Amino acid sequence: MARILIVEDNETNALLFSDVLAAEGHAVEVAPDGETALARLEAEVYDLILLDIHLPEMDGLAIARALRSTPAFDGVPIVALSAFATEREIREAYAAGFDDYLTKPIDVRTLVAAVSRHLRSGRITVPEKGRPAAEAPEPGAGGGEGAGPSAGRDRDEAP
Numbered sequence: 001m002a003r004i005l006i007v008e009d010n011e012t013n014a015l016l017f018s019d020v021l022a023a024e025g026h027a028v029e030v031a032p033d034g035e036t037a038l039a040r041l042e043a044e045v046y047d048l049i050l051l052d053i054h055l056p057e058m059d060g061l062a063i064a065r066a067l068r069s070t071p072a073f074d075g076v077p078i079v080a081l082s083a084f085a086t087e088r089e090i091r092e093a094y095a096a097g098f099d100d101y102l103t104k105p106i107d108v109r110t111l112v113a114a115v116s117r118h119l120r121s122g123r124i125t126v127p128e129k130g131r132p133a134a135e136a137p138e139p140g141a142g143g144g145e146g147a148g149p150s151a152g153r154d155r156d157e158a159p
Contacts, residue, residue: 002047002119006030007037007063008081009055013104017050017081020108021115034058041067046076048118053082053093061096068097077118081106 004026008014014030021028029044031037034055041049049067053060060080067073077099082089085103093101100114 001025001027002115003027003045004029004048004050004115005037005040005044005046007032007034007049007051007055007060009033009052013052013081016108017106017111020111024112024115026115034060034063037063038066041073048115049076049078050081050115051078051098053080053084053089061092064093064096064098079114079118 004021006014006017006021006028008017008030009032011032014032018028018030029040029046031040034057037049037051038058051060051063055063060082064078064080067076067078078097080093080098080101081104082093082101083104085101090101099118102110102114
């Protein structure tokens, strides 16, 4: 089971993504805006973040940049969710630190496949709050598209 944070201001989308991923066995939490997301990310450890680009107050690009400037988030995959898919916007997302880009409306099979692909990087937390455990990927499962380095450390640990 992976811990996933969905940052999405559209309640319908958030509920759909949450239900689909919970049915896959993941522990899912939803944050409706950037401020709430950053507070949860400060208090909890997540294995993957699904992050809407267009949010009120603080957009997903700013959140991704903030997370990527913090060593504790080096190995946490961040997947962009957006209704816009121009080449410029996709480039900006990757430059901000996103690992993948999914265009809305998102097919649930595409969502599940993307989440599975990024979780193969090997960083899966144990169910206890704030207690990550690094697990080695299965032979031949690592190194796929979007697989980042494994962080495997708590936010309170020094880099």
